[in-house]
Amino acid sequence: MGRWEPNAPGRLQQAAFELYTERGYDQTTVAEIAASAGLTERTFFRHFADKREVLFEGGDRFRATLVDAVDAVPPSATTLEAVTAGLKAAGSVFPTPQLVRRRQALILANPELQERELIKLASLAASLGEALRRRGMPDTAAELAAETGVAVLRIALTRWIEDPVERPWEVHVSEVMDELRRITAERSGVAHGLKRSMGSGRARAEASAVLG
Amino acid sequence: MGRWEPNAPGRLQQAAFELYTERGYDQTTVAEIAASAGLTERTFFRHFADKREVLFEGGDRFRATLVDAVDAVPPSATTLEAVTAGLKAAGSVFPTPQLVRRRQALILANPELQERELIKLASLAASLGEALRRRGMPDTAAELAAETGVAVLRIALTRWIEDPVERPWEVHVSEVMDELRRITAERSGVAHGLKRSMGSGRARAEASAVLG
DNA sequence: TACGCTGACGACAGCAACTGCCATTACAGC
DNA sequence: GCTGTAATGGCAGTTGCTGTCGTCAGCGTA
Numbered sequence: 001m002g003r004w005e006p007n008a009p010g011r012l013q014q015a016a017f018e019l020y021t022e023r024g025y026d027q028t029t030v031a032e033i034a035a036s037a038g039l040t041e042r043t044f045f046r047h048f049a050d051k052r053e054v055l056f057e058g059g060d061r062f063r064a065t066l067v068d069a070v071d072a073v074p075p076s077a078t079t080l081e082a083v084t085a086g087l088k089a090a091g092s093v094f095p096t097p098q099l100v101r102r103r104q105a106l107i108l109a110n111p112e113l114q115e116r117e118l119i120k121l122a123s124l125a126a127s128l129g130e131a132l133r134r135r136g137m138p139d140t141a142a143e144l145a146a147e148t149g150v151a152v153l154r155i156a157l158t159r160w161i162e163d164p165v166e167r168p169w170e171v172h173v174s175e176v177m178d179e180l181r182r183i184t185a186e187r188s189g190v191a192h193g194l195k196r197s198m199g200s201g202r203a204r205a206e207a208s209a210v211l212g
Numbered sequence: 213m214g215r216w217e218p219n220a221p222g223r224l225q226q227a228a229f230e231l232y233t234e235r236g237y238d239q240t241t242v243a244e245i246a247a248s249a250g251l252t253e254r255t256f257f258r259h260f261a262d263k264r265e266v267l268f269e270g271g272d273r274f275r276a277t278l279v280d281a282v283d284a285v286p287p288s289a290t291t292l293e294a295v296t297a298g299l300k301a302a303g304s305v306f307p308t309p310q311l312v313r314r315r316q317a318l319i320l321a322n323p324e325l326q327e328r329e330l331i332k333l334a335s336l337a338a339s340l341g342e343a344l345r346r347r348g349m350p351d352t353a354a355e356l357a358a359e360t361g362v363a364v365l366r367i368a369l370t371r372w373i374e375d376p377v378e379r380p381w382e383v384h385v386s387e388v389m390d391e392l393r394r395i396t397a398e399r400s401g402v403a404h405g406l407k408r409s410m411g412s413g414r415a416r417a418e419a420s421a422v423l424g
Numbered sequence: 425t426a427c428g429c430t431g432a433c434g435a436c437a438g439c440a441a442c443t444g445c446c447a448t449t450a451c452a453g454c
Numbered sequence: 455g456c457t458g459t460a461a462t463g464g465c466a467g468t469t470g471c472t473g474t475c476g477t478c479a480g481c482g483t484a
Contacts (some may be wrong), residue, residue, distance in 0.1 A: 003479045004432070029469065040434055045471060078398040114334070115327035122330055140367060144388060145395050147363035155356050176356060183357050184396040186290040215450040216461070241440065252463055257442065 009047045009057075011037040016054040021102060025110045052116040055103070058093065059120050063127050066090035070131040082135060083149040084177050086128065087156070091169035101161050125150040152176045221259045221269075223249040228266040233314060237322045264328040267315070270305065271332050275339050278302035282343040294347060295361040296389050298340065299368070303381035313373050337362040364388045 005011070015036035019028040030051055031041045048054045069089030073082040094100055107113040129146035133139065156172040163172065217223070227248040231240040242263055243253045260266045281301030285294040306312055319325040341358035345351065368384040375384065 008432085030471085031469090041471090042435080043433060046433080049471095051470065078400055079395050080398065081400065111331065115331045118330035118334055119323065119327045122326070140371065140388070141391055141395060144363065144367050144391055147366060148360050148392065148395070151356065151359035151363055154359060155352060159352065176352070179353055179356055180360065181396050183291050183353055183360070184393050186292065188288075188290050188293055220461080242442085243440085253441090254443095254464075255462055258462080261442095263441070 005038060008037070008039060008043065012039065012044055012047060013054055013057060017103075017106075020055070020106055025106070025113060052113055055106070055113065056116060056120055059124070061093050062090050063124050065093050066124070067127050067131045070128065071134065073135075075135060079132065079135075079137065079141070079145050080177060080181070082132065083128070083145060083152070084173060086131070087149065087153055087173045087177075088170045091173070094169065097161065097166065100157075104157070104161055121150050121154070124153075148180065152180060217250060220249070220251060220255065224251065224256055224259060225266055225269060229315075229318075232267070232318055237318065237325060264325055267318070267325065268328055268332055271336070273305050274302050275336050277305050278336070279339055279343045282340065283346065285347075287347060291344065291347075291349065291353070291357050292389060292393070294344070295340070295357060295364070296385060298343070299361065299365055299385045300382045303385070306381065309373065309378065312369075316369070316373055333362050333366065336365075360392065364392060 012033060016028075016033045019033055019036060030044050033054070034041045034044045044054075066086040066089065070082050070086035073085045077085070107117050125143075125146045128149055129142045132142040132145055137145065152173065156169070156176040159176065160167075160169050160172045224245060228240075228245045231245055231248060242256050245266070246253045246256045256266075278298040278301065282294050282298035285297045289297070319329050337355075337358045340361055341354045344354035344357055349357065364385065368381070368388040371388065372379075372381050372384045
């Protein structure tokens, strides 16, 4: 039996998440969060670097899972296959879709939280880029593939959250990755068939949907 | 002659940029910036939303130039061609490479500034996505292409800044875009030959057997 | 038993970012 | 000359965040 209640960081996270969603991020002070967890403001800042960081704790686990999965992909696989495998594996650390939805809604409603989310994703891209360099990719290609992979992650996450029939994470990753291949494989000119007889952008959109 | 010196926002930007680079972002107070421009802290916050925003004023011009260029691309062009045209055109609003280098170094040295840069790029991606939707692309494809385009922008900008022979912006955009096509076109198995030009050179012959 | 060390926390002072409110003053239009 | 407007200053107040010091339980050790 310790002098204080156990798991102070966890209690602070819980309290912060609830207060942020109840009365909004701006309308919540750090002192309120700490009091709600039975602690003081000073202790809050001993456990978290700032008011936003309390919402971004799972990021390291996500990153580690992704990187480990990429490292485990056999070297014979293509870059996009490795990235795809990493993204799919990282989905295992997601909590329930319900919680992810609430969290994303919270972030979407606050520019400050969006900024933090974005720099976390940029850091994730850097780690992914390192993993790809370990597979033998040159620097530029690795960085580009990593940034693109994180773009896929963002789109896939949005679609996963909004999917009315709740198809699994891996399906959305595959779909968005396929969409990426489709976009980048598009060729100009009339010699390739794909764009033949598609004068307007509208027609191209429909064709793209059909070809999906 | 007005009551005050003209162009207060411009003077504040100039003063902020110089102080940030001289003594660092953290070691500079808003009061110092304002005093250096012959104004008060209160006036600073009338012209700029916060301490970081004073460094991110050109963003709207960049965005407008990019979007206009994408809108001007004929509908027969592919998505990547449109994005490439937009990125190349937007390069016209860059100041001298020297200034861009100092600015990027400043941002790279401060996480807070990185966060602001990232949310500006995210906003840029949203605008680019809108422009692509105007071309008839479905939502997911437009967002994905826009995010990918911004990834290309980031990589190309880094390479442009670091290019020892200072080749023009358009060349770097083209190169990174080609790299993107190469990465995404990579196929499992040995029948395609494209990937011969990149990566570790390790045999990927068994990829189709392993990953289907 | 007595002593000291450590680790988690509270209390307090203080700085800087940012906001709201009101006062000031040149300039334009009437 | 009068009045409205726009740009600024002054000032108090809130909040995020930091530095510093004190408190107190648990632990080991002579």
